[in-house]
Amino acid sequence: MNVIIDLCVVPLGVGLSVSKYVAACHEIIKAAGLSCELHAYGTNIEGEWDEVFAAVKQCHERIHAMGAPRITTTIKAGTRTDREQTMADKVNSVKEKLA
Numbered sequence: 001m002n003v004i005i006d007l008c009v010v011p012l013g014v015g016l017s018v019s020k021y022v023a024a025c026h027e028i029i030k031a032a033g034l035s036c037e038l039h040a041y042g043t044n045i046e047g048e049w050d051e052v053f054a055a056v057k058q059c060h061e062r063i064h065a066m067g068a069p070r071i072t073t074t075i076k077a078g079t080r081t082d083r084e085q086t087m088a089d090k091v092n093s094v095k096e097k098l099a
Contacts, residue, residue, distance in 0.1 A: 001048070001079055002046070002047065002048060002079065002084065003048070003052050003077055004044065004045070004046045004077070004085075004086075004087055005044070005052055005076060005077045005078075006042050006044050006074075006075070006076040007025075007042055007043050007045055007056060007059075007073070007074075007075055008043075008073065008074040008075075009022070009025055009059055009060070009063065009071060009072075009073045010071065010072045010073070010074075011066075011068035011071050012068065013068060013069045013070055014068050020066075021066060022038075022043075024059075024062050024063065025059040025063065026038060026043065028062060029043065029045055029059075032047075032051060032055045034046065034051060035047060035086070035087065037087060042074075046086060049079075056073070056075070060073070
C-alpha cells in the first residue's frame with residue numbers, strides 16, 4: 001500500500017540546533033529510494049508503507065546512535081485506495097485552484 005507521510009523527528013537533550021540530525025534522517029530516506037520533500041518543520045515522504053516506516057525506524061536508530069537520548073516524533077499518514085496520488089499531485093491540485 002502506498003502512503004504519504006509528514007514526518008517531524010525531534011531529538012531531545014542535544015541542544016538547540018537539530019539540523020545535523022535532520023540531515024542524517026534525510027540521507028536515510030534518500031538512500032531508501034523514497035520520494036521526499038524537506039520543509040521548514042518536517043519532511044513529506046512517499047512510498048510503500050513498509051519501506052517508509054522502515055526508514056522512520058532507521059532515522060530513530062541513527063539519531064540515537066548520534067547521541068540523542070530521547071526522540072519525539074510526529075507522523076501524519078495518508079493512504080487512498082480509489083486511485084494513485086503523489087505528493088506532487090496533491091500540491092498541483094491546490095495550485096490549479098489558486099490560479
